[in-house]
Amino acid sequence: MLAAIGVAIAAVAGIVFAVGPGKAVQRTTAQQSVTGSGGAGAGSGSTGPAAPLRVVSVTPSAGSSAVNGADPVQVVFSAPLASDSPMPALSPAVPGTWRRAGTAAVFTPQDGFPAGTSVTVTVPAGASGVRSAAGASAGGLLPAPVTRSFTTGSFSTLRLQQLLAQLGYLPLSWTPAGSAIAASDARAQVAAAYAPPAGTFTWQRGYPSTLDTLWQQGAGNMLDTGAIRAFEFQNGLTMDGVAGPKVWQALLQDVAAGKRNTAGYTYALASKASPETLTIWHDGQQVLQSLANTGIAASPTAVGTFPVYERLPFQVMKGSNPNGTRYADPVQNVSYFNGGDAVHYIARASYGWPQSLGCVELPLSQSAVAYRYLTYGSLVTVVA
Numbered sequence: 001m002l003a004a005i006g007v008a009i010a011a012v013a014g015i016v017f018a019v020g021p022g023k024a025v026q027r028t029t030a031q032q033s034v035t036g037s038g039g040a041g042a043g044s045g046s047t048g049p050a051a052p053l054r055v056v057s058v059t060p061s062a063g064s065s066a067v068n069g070a071d072p073v074q075v076v077f078s079a080p081l082a083s084d085s086p087m088p089a090l091s092p093a094v095p096g097t098w099r100r101a102g103t104a105a106v107f108t109p110q111d112g113f114p115a116g117t118s119v120t121v122t123v124p125a126g127a128s129g130v131r132s133a134a135g136a137s138a139g140g141l142l143p144a145p146v147t148r149s150f151t152t153g154s155f156s157t158l159r160l161q162q163l164l165a166q167l168g169y170l171p172l173s174w175t176p177a178g179s180a181i182a183a184s185d186a187r188a189q190v191a192a193a194y195a196p197p198a199g200t201f202t203w204q205r206g207y208p209s210t211l212d213t214l215w216q217q218g219a220g221n222m223l224d225t226g227a228i229r230a231f232e233f234q235n236g237l238t239m240d241g242v243a244g245p246k247v248w249q250a251l252l253q254d255v256a257a258g259k260r261n262t263a264g265y266t267y268a269l270a271s272k273a274s275p276e277t278l279t280i281w282h283d284g285q286q287v288l289q290s291l292a293n294t295g296i297a298a299s300p301t302a303v304g305t306f307p308v309y310e311r312l313p314f315q316v317m318k319g320s321n322p323n324g325t326r327y328a329d330p331v332q333n334v335s336y337f338n339g340g341d342a343v344h345y346i347a348r349a350s351y352g353w354p355q356s357l358g359c360v361e362l363p364l365s366q367s368a369v370a371y372r373y374l375t376y377g378s379l380v381t382v383v384a
Contacts, residue, residue, distance in 0.1 A: 053132045053140050054078040055123055056103070058148040066153035069113030070191035075123060076104045079132040079140060086130055088123045105130075112190030114245055115155040121148045152194075158218040159196035160243050163251055168261035169227035169377075171211065171284070172201045183256050193248065204265075206284030210381050211267050214305055222379060226307040230263065230377030239309060239376060266378040268343065268370070270294060270360045272301065273384070275352035278343065278360055282373045290366035291352035294382070295341075298322040299357040302338055305381040308374050310336040315344075319357070332364065333371035337380040343370050 056076040060067045075088050080103050087098040087105055095110035113119055123130060125142040132140030165174040177198040181188045201217060214222045225241040232239045235250045243251075253259075264283045270292060271277050278292040294301040299322055312334040319340070321327055334344040341358040345367030348355060355361065360382075362370055374380070 051078070051139065053130065053142045055142070055146045058121055058146075060150040062148040062150065065151045067119075067150050068191060068194040069115065069117060069119075069152035070109060070111075070187050070194065072109075073107040073119075073121060074104050075106075075121065077130070077132070079103060079134065081105060082131050082133045082135065082140075085132075086124055086128070088121055088130070091120045091122070092117065109187060111186040113152045115152055115193070115248070117152045119150055119152065121150075122146070155193040155243070155248055156196045157220055157224070159193050160248075160251075161201070161217065161224065162196060162199060163255055164224070164227045164231065165201060167231075167251075167254060167259070168265070169231050170223060171204050171207055171265045171267065172215070173204065175200050175202065183258060186252070186256065189252050189255060193252070204284040206286070207267060207281055208269060208279075210269055210383065211281075211379070214379070214381075222305045222307070226377040226379045228377070229307050229309065230261065230375065233376035234262065241307060241377075263375045266373045266375060268374060268378065268380045270301070270343075270380065270382045272303075272354075272382065276354070277352070278362060278366075278370065280370060280373055287373055288366060288369045290362055290370075293348060293351050293353065293355040293359075293361040295356050295358040296322075296354045300354075301341060301356070301358050301360065301382050303382050303384055304338070305379055306338040306341075308335045308337050308376055308378045308380065310334075310342075311371070311374070311376065312336075313371070321357070333362075333367040335371060335374040335378075335380075343367070343374060343380065 054077065056078055057074075058076075059074040060071070073090065081100055083100075088107070090107060092113075094113055096108055097110075098105055098107050100106075123142060123146040125145045127141065129142050129145070131142075134140035161170065162174045164170050165172045177200070181192055181197065183189070203212065211223075224243075228243055228247060229239050229241045231237075231251065232241075232247060235254070237246055237250065266280060266282045268278060268280045271279075272294050276292050276294050278288070278290050279286065280288040314330070314332050315334050316328050316330050318326070318328045329346060332345045334342045336342040341360070343360045343362065345364045346356075346359075346361050348361060351361065351363055360380075
């Protein structure tokens with residue numbers, strides 16, 4: 001029958017000859033299997049185990065500083081991760097989400113890392129660690145843990161000023177150059193704390209030039225210190241005039257809630273020129289101008305600008321006179337601004353010339369007005 005159709009098949013030492021009329025073809029059949037009558041030979045070539053999973057890069061890079069803590073953290077692998085693979089770990093942990101993007105695992109923080117935070121990224125290894133989509137049986141495991149660290153930068157003084165102005169703690173307003181950041185977008189607000197948007201500050205009208213000269217955009221200054229003290233008081237924080245982590249946390253919370261300064265902005269100017277006076281402005285309007293007493297030559301009132309740090313409706317001031325005798329004077333409407341120096345009432349026969357031991361003394365009714373406006377953080381400038 002084979003001879004009748006002109007075909008002969010022979011398998012010799014892995015070589016198959018197909019013989020037909022007038023021709024012969026040779027084909028090598030390495031690793032070919034024969035399944036028997038009617039069966040087809042199936043090749044099952046093996047490619048060997050997959051290469052171990054590797055970490056290609058981590059962003060932010062190891063050792064980097066001044067990192068924007070609201071930026072994503074990305075770990076790139078040599079192959080895509082399995083859908084059920086564990087994710088890298090971050091320390092300190094912050095709320096956020098991991099997602100897979102090609103061969104990368106990307107963490108997006110919900111709010112962001114605080115300023116000056118050392119962040120460690122740890123990629124777990126072994127049977128309980130990350131694994132590629134190829135699976136552990138194919139060799140897609142990370143052989144050893146990978147650890148990288150970076151440090152977030154400092155929050156911007158310029159952004160601090162923008163937010164304090166926005167909430168009414170400065171005698172300036174601030175207008176962004178582009179679209180305003182949504183108050184409810186916590187991550188965008190934190191990102192802006194590291195890298196502030198462009199914008200313009202505008203002075204409220206009515207204040208004297210002595211206040212203008214204290215301002216330094218983008219750099220710490222006495223207006224900032226007073227505004228921070230006012231903010232700390234209204235938020236129940238320790239009043240030190242420093243924008244630390246607790247101040248920033250509360251500041252961003254107030255921005256989200258739209259919680260503004262309830263006391264308004266007050267500035268006081270004490271002049272030692274004869275006759276001596278105290279003038280007070282509130283929200284750009286002059287609310288008091290009164291004769292006042294400052295310190296005598298032996299105990300002068302220091303020239304400079306200082307924020308109010310303590311307020312008392314009544315007190316018996318005690319201390320020593322320059323001649324060594326002791327005093328205990330009842331005073332009212334007391335606003336301390338520099339050490340033992342305060343704006344207050346004390347009974348005097350007259351006002352307008354040096355009589356105190358450093359305080360700025362006022363008549364009773366005028367001191368009541370001053371006390372109403374000189375809240376915590378209000379700046380008092382003393383000029384010669």
